Amino acid sequence: MPDFPFDLSKLDLSSVMDMAKNLKDKMREMEESLARVEVETSVGGGMVTVRANAKGDILKVTIDPELVDMKDKAMIENLVASGVNQALSEARKKREEEMQKMTGGMGLPNIPGMFG
Secondary structure, X not given: OOOOOOOHHHOOHHHHHHHHHHHHHHHHHHHHHHHHOEEEEEXXXXXXXXXXXXXXXXXXXXEOHHHHXXXXXXXXXXXXXXXXXXXXXXXXXXXXXXXXXXXXXXXXXXXXXXXX
16 A cells, blocks of 8 residues: 555544535635637628637627628638637736635635636
8 A cells, every 4th residue: 555645543534524625615716717808800890790708618709791792702711710819818917817816825726718
């Protein structure tokens, strides 16, 4: 049996469960907070605007009617993709900033799936 750095017989499972519940509650609060932080980007001289939140959700895509009138499907697709990518990039930066604020710079790892 491997040697543990502490005596397992003195492990208080109740305290561990309380800490796990508190951590889960804190993570839920952080995720809800990230959903309220929004970014907005524009591409193509403002012809496409994309709004996203720090959770990584796209909230709205606005396409200028002039762009639609051009009937250039490929340009519209490229601008929408570019706008979405730019908005998600900004959202990731905001998420990192907000996570630093919320965790007090504790250096918690970014665990995929936990915050968006």
